[in-house]
Amino acid sequence: MTDAVLEVLFAGPHVSVQDAGRPGLMRFGVPASGPLDRQAFAAANLALGNPPDAPAIEVSLGGLVLTCRSGEVGFAVAGGGFILDHAAQKRGSWTIATLRAGEKLAIRPGHWGSWCYLAFAGALQSPLWLGHAATHALSGFGGGRLAAGQVWTVAGTRATREGAFPCPVFARPRHDLRVTIGPQDRFFTPGTIDTFLHAPWRITEAWDRMGVRLAGPQIAPEAALDMLSEPILRGSVQVAGDGVASVLLADHQTTGGYPKIATVLDCDLDAMVQLRPRDLLRFTAVSPAEAVQIARAEAGRRHRYRETLTRP
Amino acid sequence: MHRAFPCFTPVAEHSLLVEFGERIDRDVHARVLALDTALAAAPSAGFREAVPAYASLLIRFDPLTTDHPAVEAHTRTLLDQPLAPRSPTPREVEVCYDADLSPDLAEVARATGLSPEAVIAAHLAGRYEVYMYGFAPGYAYLAGVPEALHMPRKAAALRGVPAGSVLIAGPQCLVSTITMPTGWWIIGRSPTRILTRDPARPFLFDVGDPVRFRRISRAEYEAGRND
Numbered sequence: 001m002t003d004a005v006l007e008v009l010f011a012g013p014h015v016s017v018q019d020a021g022r023p024g025l026m027r028f029g030v031p032a033s034g035p036l037d038r039q040a041f042a043a044a045n046l047a048l049g050n051p052p053d054a055p056a057i058e059v060s061l062g063g064l065v066l067t068c069r070s071g072e073v074g075f076a077v078a079g080g081g082f083i084l085d086h087a088a089q090k091r092g093s094w095t096i097a098t099l100r101a102g103e104k105l106a107i108r109p110g111h112w113g114s115w116c117y118l119a120f121a122g123a124l125q126s127p128l129w130l131g132h133a134a135t136h137a138l139s140g141f142g143g144g145r146l147a148a149g150q151v152w153t154v155a156g157t158r159a160t161r162e163g164a165f166p167c168p169v170f171a172r173p174r175h176d177l178r179v180t181i182g183p184q185d186r187f188f189t190p191g192t193i194d195t196f197l198h199a200p201w202r203i204t205e206a207w208d209r210m211g212v213r214l215a216g217p218q219i220a221p222e223a224a225l226d227m228l229s230e231p232i233l234r235g236s237v238q239v240a241g242d243g244v245a246s247v248l249l250a251d252h253q254t255t256g257g258y259p260k261i262a263t264v265l266d267c268d269l270d271a272m273v274q275l276r277p278r279d280l281l282r283f284t285a286v287s288p289a290e291a292v293q294i295a296r297a298e299a300g301r302r303h304r305y306r307e308t309l310t311r312p
Numbered sequence: 313m314h315r316a317f318p319c320f321t322p323v324a325e326h327s328l329l330v331e332f333g334e335r336i337d338r339d340v341h342a343r344v345l346a347l348d349t350a351l352a353a354a355p356s357a358g359f360r361e362a363v364p365a366y367a368s369l370l371i372r373f374d375p376l377t378t379d380h381p382a383v384e385a386h387t388r389t390l391l392d393q394p395l396a397p398r399s400p401t402p403r404e405v406e407v408c409y410d411a412d413l414s415p416d417l418a419e420v421a422r423a424t425g426l427s428p429e430a431v432i433a434a435h436l437a438g439r440y441e442v443y444m445y446g447f448a449p450g451y452a453y454l455a456g457v458p459e460a461l462h463m464p465r466k467a468a469a470l471r472g473v474p475a476g477s478v479l480i481a482g483p484q485c486l487v488s489t490i491t492m493p494t495g496w497w498i499i500g501r502s503p504t505r506i507l508t509r510d511p512a513r514p515f516l517f518d519v520g521d522p523v524r525f526r527r528i529s530r531a532e533y534e535a536g537r538n539d
Contacts, residue, residue: 026363026372028515029445029452130514138448139490183321183329228334229446229453231363231370235324255365255446263324288322288380295325295375 004071004122004157008150009104012062014208016135017126017143018117020053025130026231026254033134033142033250036115036209036273039302040079040171044119046309047076047096047165049158055126055133055143056119061276063108064118064146072100074121074160078167080113080274094167096160112173113274114207122157137209137251168305170298174271177264179237179283180291184230184259187221188239195219196237196261197283201245205277209251211238212273214281218243221259229257235264237283249273265291267298318343318391322380323370326360330387331368336455336483340367341443345520346395347387353396356386364519365444366453400521403442405487405504407435407478407525408533413501420480420497424460432527434458435478435499440485440523445515450489450506452517457483469495476502476537478525503528503536 018041021034035041035058042052057064059082076096077084084091085106086099093116099105107118126133126143133143185193199217206213220243236248238258247264262283264272275281286294319331330347333340348364351371358377363370373383409417409432421428440456457480465481471493479486479496487502506516517523
């Protein structure tokens with residue numbers, strides 16, 4: 001067991017350290033944070049034999065270039081279809097390989113997906129906030145954003161198997177997002193809710209860890225300025241006074257005074273974030289009871305996939 | 313639009329929103345806190361967390377363990393029980409009103425027709441209560457700004473407002489915890505840490521705590537800031 005020392009040569013915007021997140025603190029204004037695509041994040045860790053919540057690096061479309069100064073470490077990349085340029089070889093995501101002293105690893109966007117996860121066979125040494133490495137982007141609390149010149153250490157590195165591991169179907173981008181209507185649908189006319197459910201929407205470039213703005217029809221609320229601030233969730237579809245809709249993500253504000261016309265099922269969010277700016281999406285309304293059934297079925301699929309990764 | 317309260321609204325596969333009214337009101341907020349306290353003492357199966365706001369409580373649960381009807385039924389039994397007495401802890405926040413730390417004090421004085429000292433006295437006389445957190449970690453919304461100081465938000469937000477700024481807008485006051493833009497009025501600066509850095513108690517306030525502001529000198533402010 002030894003250490004690997006990594007230097008950041010380049011990091012795009014929104015590249016940060018994440019663990020599985022710090023749940024349970026929304027009452028203090030703290031969203032859970034954690035990876036935008038929790039399934040890919042867990043897969044990268046499990047493929048290396050790590051616990052599914054071990055700290056790893058979330059890479060945005062901006063990309064990341066690291067070099068290994070000393071030691072060597074197995075790594076896995078899972079998530080969107082990014083391209084790994086390493087040791088004179090180009091590979092895709094859903095790969096395990098070894099980064100050795102003097103080698104460079106460049107991760108750049110490929111044909112699909114917006115986020116991927118770089119996990120290490122060892123313990124990424126990261127600052128913690130409230131016991132978690134997850135980075136809260138707005139404050140920078142937690143492990144933090146990556147920037148050129150930083151040095152990160154992976155302690156207790158282990159040898160790993162190398163090669164590809166399967167990208168499950170549920171990790172692909174999802175264009176049809178299931179929602180429950182509300183909880184502030186009373187601020188919208190039935191016609192507006194109908195428009196929301198039947199219009200095609202597009203992901204825009206206005207996207208960070210707090211949320212993603214959508215392009216589509218105006219769905220302005222009626223008298224929304226009268227609304228009291230109410231709790232917000234990851235997945236809330238919030239409509240600003242000008243009728244522009246956003247889907248709130250891992251680093252969302254915990255309360256706010258814009259009405260939420262709908263809420264995306266949590267189990268659809270990991271695949272939603274692998275859409276790209278300009279991609280189309282649609283919303284389909286389901287009942288709360290259907291939402292619970294869908295969540296249970298999705299959890300079963302994910303559990304079965306994870307078992308294939310941890311089987312010896 | 314008349315709605316009956318309490319009003320239960322299922323949210324996605326994992327949450328239930330319980331609303332008690334549509335106004336910022338002590339009695340409505342007291343009902344939010346009562347349910348919050350009762351749930352903490354007797355959580356339903358699969359309970360994950362509760363998030364109090366002005367007039368509502370959001371209950372998050374594990375959809376693999378329970379569902380909306382079960383959580384609603386449990387919540388209704390709690391609402392039928394007599395209110396458990398709460399014992400909130402009074403909190404104190406220090407504030408220095410020196411001119412360079414209170415860039416909007418003069419404007420608030422002009423707008424309210426008070427002298428700057430009278431604005432300070434009114435702010436100190438307020439009896440505040442933590443109604444909810446939001447916006448950013450540790451951003452506690454304190455209701456209780458005296459009516460004489462109620463100001464609408466500024467038309468445009470000011471960028472780069474430092475952490476520790478004491479801000480007011482309408483009936484609300486808050487002490488910022490990180491450098492942020494704000495359209496609220498900056499009337500002082502506090503060295504009191506809402507994010508305490510104490511792992512055992514990382515946030516100074518619980519929702520429902522009463523809060524008083526205490527005026528401190530510049531020397532005390534500088535000493536407190538460097539603690």
